[in-house]
Each structure stands twice: as structure tokens, then as C-alpha cells.
Amino acid sequence: MGMDRTISNFIRALRNAEVRVSTAETLDAISAVELVGYSDKAHLKRSLSMVLPKTADEKETFDACFDNFFRFQDVRGDASADANPEQGEQEGEESGEGGDGEGGGAGGDPQMQNKGKKKSKSKAKLNNLYEEEEEADLGPGEITEANSHLGKLLMSDSRVELAQSMAEAGEATNVREIQIFTQKGLYARRIMDHMGLPDLNREISDLRVDSRVPARRLGQQLKQRRDFLREQVRDYVEQQFMLNADVSGKRLREEMLRSVKLSNVEHLNFRLI
Amino acid sequence: MGDIEKLAESVASLQASFEAHRYICSDEIATAVFLAYQLRKPILIEGPPGVGKTELAKTAAEMFALPLIRLQCYEGLDESKAIYEWKYGKQLLYTQVLKEALNEVLGDAKGFRESVQQLHNFGDIFFSEEFLEPRPLMKALKEEDGCILLIDEIDKADHEFESLLLEILSDYQLSIPEIGTIKAAAEPPLVFLTSNNTREISDALKRRCLHLYIPFPDLDIEQRIIGARVPEIPPALQKQLVAFIHELRNLDLKKMPAISETIDWARTLVLLHAEALDPNMVKDTLNVILKFQEDIDNVKSEVPALTAKVSG
Structure with missing residues (x-):
């Protein structure tokens, strides 16, 4: 079922990008996926590119769409799945820590399992974007309970609940209405806020200056998980954009043409002639 | 059929087997045949003339040891000639x-x-x-052990003819008003359709097929093709000749030289005992690769520079 959802979402994204896909072709695509699986992305792309797009233009759109979509797509049920470097990195980090390895490549929220025993370089760099200074990793050990709602959620290691909370926030912020790519950052921020980012940030900065080591340790954990959540939300918004937005700008153009006075258009055309 | 199943088990095994039959194919081509066999779907192959579209069907027939039934399309082709x-x-x-x-x-x-x-x-x-005289399409359905059906240059046939094909392509059956429906034997044919893009193929037909576009091959693949087709060619010549053809394809020509022309040229130069490209020899044999006098005239002056470039 999960697999079928992935492919039908992908087809939705294709249609949104103006590749015409019939029901028969959708069924063919499902058969093709059943045959080749999700594990070899290049193979999957080659296969689907013969089933779904049928003209040179459509193939071009398909290529871009596929790369975008499967860059972060949650490919459930195929743990060894991913050839994607970004995710590979996360996976490596995780397996190094003996977290629950399943779902690493599945791109869900592998870092939720992250017990934070070590920081990889990329991670440290990422943190620098948001934090003033690097502090020494406190390593494993005793840890206090999180207080804020989002903090609790992040520490609970429950992907399902986290995903649900993200979806609820998406619903509440009307992410479906996203239209142009410049809105992606805005929606990501709104969703984070709605999930309780301000409280979490306050908690993190309080914990930083706490005198107790277990509390500071919690602060570090929360920070890592917050950064990871940020990535997740960004991917979620990207996906919503592909599924719902006016990727080609066609609707926007039509909308504009409708709202522009016909006489003005004519004048413009006359001048062009 | 066991053999075929084994061959078509994976893209890699197909690719290796095609190569053994001197057809060097890209991952895309091998994947298309793999899907066509596994999903029982016809393949519509598009691409410029001479990139090996027809050859693919022929080699597949040879490889699978299946009879090849070919229907060459032309303007005015109708059911009495096709069905x-x-x-x-x-x-x-x-x-x-x-x-x-x-x-x-x-x-x-x-x-x-x-x-x-x-x-x-x-x-x-x-x-x-x-009293029924079966024509290629019906013959293909009646082959007990399956066959390769090649519907060549579908873009040459009339638009209406495409509609005649829809039933056989989606259900492997044909309806004859006086008799009823004739269904494929146990093993339906593996169908290859080719088109040179002289006109748009209808959506209805495309929907029923896998769509494979074969472009001109890249340098590496074309060299392997020449190696497979003209094994006696000296290595230096093989390299230069393919590089020269690729340079030509970058020029603004009326008709680009295709793989078939590269092969012909390689054979010609081997017959002339060439070891490497030589400007004079190239000038003398340009008519093998260029089919318009205009192109030959335009390229002639560039030959020394191009030859130097690919020999360097």
C-alpha cells in the first residue's frame, strides 16, 4: 500500500507538471514498480520513463520531476534503498550509533533515532548556521525530561506522531495552497512555528545555560533533533509544492489573463505586432 | 520458452545476450526489452533513422530464437494487407x-x-x-510459441491505420466481422513498432505502448558497436572514425550520418586497408556517410581540420 501511495503521489506530481498520464498508464507504472522495485533508483527512473512520459517534452519534465520527487521521497519497506548521498550520510551516522537501523534509507526520520553520541562534520556545520558557538559534546549519560510540547515529541522517538503533527501543522497552515516556489521557506517556517518551535527554542536556550549536566545534555539532543526536524519539514513542504503548486506557472498565467482587461491585452498585442 | 524467460530475467542478462549477438545496447534499450517481455507490452521505438530501431527487433528475434514477422508500413496500407x-x-x-x-x-x-x-x-x-488469408498481424497472433512482430515505420502509414492496431496492441486479439474474435495463441507476440518521427503518433497508440527513444549513441557505445560489427578494424582507425562522425553530427547538416553510415564507412575504410584517418581518403569516401551533395561540399573544406582534431 505504501508503495502504491508513493507511485500515485509521483503521478500526481507529474500531472501537476503537465505530463498527461492515463489510468491505464498508472496501472502500467504500478506493474513496473512491482517488477523493478524502489531499490535501484536509476533502474526505476529508466523503467518509469518508458511507461509514463510519451513525448520528448514530457520526458524532459519527467526527468526533472523524478529527481526532485525521489530525492526525499519516503520509500517505505525498502530499507537498503537509497543511493542518495544526503540520506546515505544520515544512514551512516545512524548505523554508527547502533540506533534502530531499519528505515535509514527510508528517509522517514532516521535521525530521530539519533542518540547523539557523536557529531559528524556535516552535522556540526549545520548547527553553526543556527548557533552562535560550538560547545563540547557532552556524550551519553543521564538526561532530564523535556518540558515543551515539541521537545517531548522529539524526544519520544515516535516517527508516526511526529509525521502526524507535521501533517496537522501543514493542514492548519494551508500548505496545500502553496503556489510559487518562493513561498516554500515561508510555509516551512509557519509549519515549524505551528508545531511549537518558539517554545522549543526557548527551552533550548534555557538548557544551554543550565548548571546541571543532564539538562545541558538534553539541550544538545533537542538542538540536533530540531535541526533534523527542520530538514523534514523542508522536504514535506517541497513535496506539497510538487503535488499542489502550479509548477509550470500555467494557472498563474491563466489567472492573470482572466484578471487583465481584454482591451489591454489587445493593445499590447497590437504593439507587439 | 524456458530459455527466453531466463534471458529476460534481468536487464544485465539481456544486455549481455544482445552483445553476444553483436548488438551493443544502452541500459535504456535493454530495460525497454526487459519491461516489454515482463509486462507483455508493445514497445514504440522512436529516434532518427539509422540508430538501430529495426535492428533491435531483428536481433531480439534472433536472440530469443523466435520467428520474426514484419509488417512494413506505407501510405495506403489497409487491413487487407495487414490483417x-x-x-x-x-x-x-x-x-x-x-x-x-x-x-x-x-x-x-x-x-x-x-x-x-x-x-x-x-x-x-x-x-x-x-478461406481466410492471414496477413502479418493475424499470422503473428497464430504463432503457437510466440513470435516477434515488427511493425516498421508506423509513421508512414495513415492515421486510420493506427486505429486498426489498437485492438491487437492492447488485447492481442483481432475482430473479424464475419467470423468473430481471433485471440492470440498461448504466447502472445512481442511487438516492436518503429517510427522516424515524420509525424506525431496518436495518443491512443502511445498509451498502449512502452515508449523508447533511441538517440544517436555516445562515443563509447558507438565505438563498441563498430568493434562488434567490424571486428577487423584497426583500433586507431576505430577511435578516429567514430570521433570524426561525432564531430560531423555537431555540424549543421541536412542529414546526419547515423550508426548504419558509421558501420558502412568503417567497412569501406577497412577494404581500402586504412590504418588511420587520412584527409584524402576521407574526402574520397565522404559519399558513404553523407547523402546530400550539399553536405559533401560543405564538409569537404573542413576535412583536414576535423581529421587533425580527431587524430590528435
Whole structure:
């Protein structure tokens, strides 16, 4: 079922990008996926590119769409799945820590399992974007309970609940209405806020200056998980954009043409002639 | 069929097997044949002339050891040439025979009405498979152990003809008004359609097929193709010749040289005992790769520079 959802979402994204896909072709695509699986992305792309797009233009759109979509797509049920470097990195980090390895490549929220025993370089760099200074990793050990709602959620290691909370926030912020790519950052921020980012940030900065080591340790954990959540939300918004937005700008153009006075258009055309 | 199943088990095994049959194919091509076999779907192959579209179907037939049934398309091609025809002569003979045996058939029928009644009761075979002359499409359906059906240059046939193909492509069956529906044998044919893009193929047809676009090959693949097709070619010449062709494809020509031209040229140069590209020899043999005098004239002046470039 999960697999079928992935492919039908992908087809939705294709249609949104103006590749015409019939029901028969959708069924063919499902058969093709059943045959080749999700594990070899290049193979999957080659296969689907013969089933779904049928003209040179459509193939071009398909290529871009596929790369975008499967860059972060949650490919459930195929743990060894991913050839994607970004995710590979996360996976490596995780397996190094003996977290629950399943779902690493599945791109869900592998870092939720992250017990934070070590920081990889990329991670440290990422943190620098948001934090003033690097502090020494406190390593494993005793840890206090999180207080804020989002903090609790992040520490609970429950992907399902986290995903649900993200979806609820998406619903509440009307992410479906996203239209142009410049809105992606805005929606990501709104969703984070709605999930309780301000409280979490306050908690993190309080914990930083706490005198107790277990509390500071919690602060570090929360920070890592917050950064990871940020990535997740960004991917979620990207996906919503592909599924719902006016990727080609066609609707926007039509909308504009409708709202522009016909006489003005004519004048413009006359001048062009 | 066991052999075929084994061959078509993976893209890699198909690719290796194609190579063993001297057809060097890209991952895309091998994947297309893999999917076509596994999903039982026809493949519509598009691409410039001479990139090996038809050759793919021929090699597949050779590889799978299946008969190749080919339908060459042209303007005005219709069902009597593509699907079936009534054997009119035999039907005439049949009526003659029937006429002679008429007394037996009618027996002691009295009056016109009763005679017609008798005729109706008599099993009529005028329109039956006995008198049906199968043409390529129907022949392909009747092959017991499957076959490769090549519908070549579909873009040359009329638009209406595409509609005739829809039933066979999606359901592997044909309907004949006088007889009914004829279904494929146990093993349906593996169908290859080719098009040179002289006109758009209808959406309805495309929807029923896998779509494979074969572009001109990249340098590496084309060199391997030449190595497979003209094994006696000296390595230096092989490299330069393919590089030269690739340079030509970058020029603004009326007709680009295709793989078939590269192969012809390689054979020609081997016959001339060439070891490497030489400007004079290239000039003398340009007509093998360029098919328009205009192109030949334009390229001639560039030959020394191009030869130097690919030999360097």
C-alpha cells in the first residue's frame, strides 16, 4: 500500500507538471514498480520513463520531476534503498550509533533515532548556521525530561506522531495552497512555528545555560533533533509544492489573463505586432 | 520458452545476450526489452533513422530464437494487407462446387421458400477461416510459441491505420466481422513498432505502448558497436572514425550520418586497408556517410581540420 501511495503521489506530481498520464498508464507504472522495485533508483527512473512520459517534452519534465520527487521521497519497506548521498550520510551516522537501523534509507526520520553520541562534520556545520558557538559534546549519560510540547515529541522517538503533527501543522497552515516556489521557506517556517518551535527554542536556550549536566545534555539532543526536524519539514513542504503548486506557472498565467482587461491585452498585442 | 524467460530475467542478462549477438545496447534499450517481455507490452521505438530501431527487433528475434514477422508500413496500407484477406478465388470455386452438388443439398425441397430453408440448414463455410488469408498481424497472433512482430515505420502509414492496431496492441486479439474474435495463441507476440518521427503518433497508440527513444549513441557505445560489427578494424582507425562522425553530427547538416553510415564507412575504410584517418581518403569516401551533395561540399573544406582534431 505504501508503495502504491508513493507511485500515485509521483503521478500526481507529474500531472501537476503537465505530463498527461492515463489510468491505464498508472496501472502500467504500478506493474513496473512491482517488477523493478524502489531499490535501484536509476533502474526505476529508466523503467518509469518508458511507461509514463510519451513525448520528448514530457520526458524532459519527467526527468526533472523524478529527481526532485525521489530525492526525499519516503520509500517505505525498502530499507537498503537509497543511493542518495544526503540520506546515505544520515544512514551512516545512524548505523554508527547502533540506533534502530531499519528505515535509514527510508528517509522517514532516521535521525530521530539519533542518540547523539557523536557529531559528524556535516552535522556540526549545520548547527553553526543556527548557533552562535560550538560547545563540547557532552556524550551519553543521564538526561532530564523535556518540558515543551515539541521537545517531548522529539524526544519520544515516535516517527508516526511526529509525521502526524507535521501533517496537522501543514493542514492548519494551508500548505496545500502553496503556489510559487518562493513561498516554500515561508510555509516551512509557519509549519515549524505551528508545531511549537518558539517554545522549543526557548527551552533550548534555557538548557544551554543550565548548571546541571543532564539538562545541558538534553539541550544538545533537542538542538540536533530540531535541526533534523527542520530538514523534514523542508522536504514535506517541497513535496506539497510538487503535488499542489502550479509548477509550470500555467494557472498563474491563466489567472492573470482572466484578471487583465481584454482591451489591454489587445493593445499590447497590437504593439507587439 | 524456458530459455527466453531466463534471458529476460534481468536487464544485465539481456544486455549481455544482445552483445553476444553483436548488438551493443544502452541500459535504456535493454530495460525497454526487459519491461516489454515482463509486462507483455508493445514497445514504440522512436529516434532518427539509422540508430538501430529495426535492428533491435531483428536481433531480439534472433536472440530469443523466435520467428520474426514484419509488417512494413506505407501510405495506403489497409487491413487487407495487414490483417487478413478473403481468398476470393477459392470462395468462387466453392460456390461452383456447391452449385454442382445443389440437388443433394436441396433434396426434395419443394418451392423457393423450402429451398432457401434447406440452404440455411446447410453448414455454410463461405466465410470461414478456411478461406481466410492471414496477413502479418493475424499470422503473428497464430504463432503457437510466440513470435516477434515488427511493425516498421508506423509513421508512414495513415492515421486510420493506427486505429486498426489498437485492438491487437492492447488485447492481442483481432475482430473479424464475419467470423468473430481471433485471440492470440498461448504466447502472445512481442511487438516492436518503429517510427522516424515524420509525424506525431496518436495518443491512443502511445498509451498502449512502452515508449523508447533511441538517440544517436555516445562515443563509447558507438565505438563498441563498430568493434562488434567490424571486428577487423584497426583500433586507431576505430577511435578516429567514430570521433570524426561525432564531430560531423555537431555540424549543421541536412542529414546526419547515423550508426548504419558509421558501420558502412568503417567497412569501406577497412577494404581500402586504412590504418588511420587520412584527409584524402576521407574526402574520397565522404559519399558513404553523407547523402546530400550539399553536405559533401560543405564538409569537404573542413576535412583536414576535423581529421587533425580527431587524430590528435
